[in-house]
Amino acid sequence: MLRRLTRGAEATFTRYFATKAATEPRKTCLYDMHVNHHGKIVDFAGWLLPVQYRDAIAASHQHTRTHASLFDVGHMLQTHVTGRDATEFLESLTTVDLQTLGQGCASLTVFTNQNGGILDDLIITKDRTDKFFVVSNAGRRNEDIKLMLDRQNEMKAQGKEVNIQFLDPLEQGLIALQGPSAATALQSLINIDLTKLKFMTSVETVLDQKLVRISRCGYTGEDGFEISIPGKDAKNIAELILSKPDVKLAGLGARDSLRLEAGLCLYGHDINEETTPVEATLLWLVAKRRRAEANFPGAEVILNQIKNGVKRKRVGLTLGQGPPARENAAILTAEGERVGKVTSGAPSPSLGKPIAMGYVPTELAKTGTNVLVEIRNKTYKAVVTKMPFIKSNYYTVK
Numbered sequence: 001m002l003r004r005l006t007r008g009a010e011a012t013f014t015r016y017f018a019t020k021a022a023t024e025p026r027k028t029c030l031y032d033m034h035v036n037h038h039g040k041i042v043d044f045a046g047w048l049l050p051v052q053y054r055d056a057i058a059a060s061h062q063h064t065r066t067h068a069s070l071f072d073v074g075h076m077l078q079t080h081v082t083g084r085d086a087t088e089f090l091e092s093l094t095t096v097d098l099q100t101l102g103q104g105c106a107s108l109t110v111f112t113n114q115n116g117g118i119l120d121d122l123i124i125t126k127d128r129t130d131k132f133f134v135v136s137n138a139g140r141r142n143e144d145i146k147l148m149l150d151r152q153n154e155m156k157a158q159g160k161e162v163n164i165q166f167l168d169p170l171e172q173g174l175i176a177l178q179g180p181s182a183a184t185a186l187q188s189l190i191n192i193d194l195t196k197l198k199f200m201t202s203v204e205t206v207l208d209q210k211l212v213r214i215s216r217c218g219y220t221g222e223d224g225f226e227i228s229i230p231g232k233d234a235k236n237i238a239e240l241i242l243s244k245p246d247v248k249l250a251g252l253g254a255r256d257s258l259r260l261e262a263g264l265c266l267y268g269h270d271i272n273e274e275t276t277p278v279e280a281t282l283l284w285l286v287a288k289r290r291r292a293e294a295n296f297p298g299a300e301v302i303l304n305q306i307k308n309g310v311k312r313k314r315v316g317l318t319l320g321q322g323p324p325a326r327e328n329a330a331i332l333t334a335e336g337e338r339v340g341k342v343t344s345g346a347p348s349p350s351l352g353k354p355i356a357m358g359y360v361p362t363e364l365a366k367t368g369t370n371v372l373v374e375i376r377n378k379t380y381k382a383v384v385t386k387m388p389f390i391k392s393n394y395y396t397v398k
Contacts, residue, residue: 028074029173029231030238037249045139047075050251057253058349064220064258065350068179069250070241073219074169075138078228079148082131083161090124090132093151095277095296097287101126106200106215110285111136111147116276116298116305120144121267125202125215133202133213135174135226137267173234177241178224178258180393185244186225190214199223199394208237219255221262221392257346260355263316263387269327270314270343270357278305279359280314312340313365316387317356317373322380324354325373331358332372332379339364342373348389355389356382 025043034041039050049072052060063069081090087098096109105126111119120143122136136144145166152162177186187194192205194216202215210233218224229237241247256266265271271280276298283306290296294303319325324347331340345356356373364371369384 026075026169028072029170029234030072030074030175033235033238034072034249039249039251042252044252045075045137047138049075050249052251052253053249055248057251057257058347060248060250060254061257061349063248064179064222064250064254066180067246067248068177068181068185068224069248069254070238071176071178071250071255072173072238073176073226074173074234076174077134077136077138077141077144078167078169078172078174079134079136079144080132080163080165080167081134081148082163082165084130085155085160085162086130086132088160089151089155089162090134091290091296092155093147093297094122094124095286095290095302096124097289098124098126098132100289103128104201104203106202106217108200108285110271110277110282111144112277112296112298112302113273114298114301115273116278116301117273118267118271118275118277118280118282119147119273121265121271123215123217127202133228139268169231171231173229173231174226175229175234175238175241176218176224176226177247178218178220179222179246181246182222182224183395185241185247186214186227188244189240195397197395199396208233208240210237212237216395219262219264220258221264221388221390221394222258223393223395256344257349260344260346260357261348261350261389262392263357263389265314265357266344275314276302276305276310278302279310279312310362312359313362314343314357315360315365316385316389317342317345317358317371317382318351318385318389319354319356319373319380319382321353323375325356325358325375325380325382329356329358330374331360331382332374333364334370334372336372336379338374339371350390355385357387360384 034050042051094109120140125133213228215226325342325345329342340360342358348355367386372379373382
């Protein structure tokens with residue numbers, strides 16, 4: 001049954017997940033499974049997805065931190081980019097250095113515009129110099145497709161070879177298995193040695209006699225995997241993973257609180273077309289070689305900001321025992337002057353107190369700075385906090 005978030009147990013996440021779609025919301029290849037498992041289905045960026053299951057959001061959150069949870073992320077845009085000039089094509093749209101990226105390795109990057117603004121964040125995996133796998137945000141699907149097709153046409157007009165295949169979400173699913181028990185659960189189902197699959201690397205292998213792509217990455221701050229699977233086999237594969245000890249389904253609610261604790265941005269909230277990587281404290285996404293060559297969209301603006309600084313920056317905020325600060329809540333100086341706003345905020349199940357992200361003037365961005373946050377016409381004390389809010393547990397063992 002479709003549930004539209006209004007007021008109730010899951011109203012905490014209303015402002016994040018209530019998105020008006022121009023067309024009827026779409027279903028991923030796991031929709032029926034969510035219904036069978038009593039998922040509370042909501043319309044998120046035009047997709048019908050579970051915000052939670054029978055467990056409370058906080059319980060799912062904690063289960064992910066201590067064991068493992070399975071998320072449906074099949075609404076994300078999966079794309080294959082191939083051809084002799086595929087590297088040049090992707091570098092012409094992003095800030096990543098694909099030339100030196102190792103085969104089988106992945107990198108988080110951003111599409112940027114001519115003003116240095118972030119058009120989307122995405123992960124690019126390099127299979128070969130002429131073959132890449134790209135995963136970008138569902139909410140930017142139309143914009144990303146247009147961006148890539150327009151650039152493909154420009155390059156083809158120059159006689160260059162770039163092929164793009166956008167994968168249909170009903171034909172190719174995507175699931176995320178996250179948490180400290182994720183590797184143990186997955187290892188029992190495949191023949192490859194997961195101890196050799198490091199964070200931000202990817203491999204194609206067989207799971208349940210089906211060819212899948214396993215990438216060691218995620219959106220929770222925990223060790224985990226994103227698994228691209230054939231749509232017709234998605235339910236069987238998901239149920240097989242769920243049959244393993246300590247693995248439960250989790251929805252959008254837990255996904256959001258987990259990524260917030262991990263200090264990770266949500267596009268359209270913490271970053272957008274008006275935000276540059278420098279302002280968003282994502283400068284590390286602008287590769288050293290690309291800075292030297294200055295040949296990515298918005299390079300002049302971004303390089304100038306690197307040299308001369310910016311007026312505002314994204315920061316983490318930790319509040320006391322009061323209510324959580326939601327998106328658009330005003331951030332004030334300790335003296336009461338309005339200087340910024342919250343972009344994401346929620347109770348932190350791990351810390352037992354509210355946390356948030358937002359933008360403040362650079363002079364207030366130093367860790368330990370005391371500020372105020374306005375919530376329902378009252379102000380509450382907050383402290384600028386280093387992110388991630390909790391220690392990340394990515395698998396980086398050498």
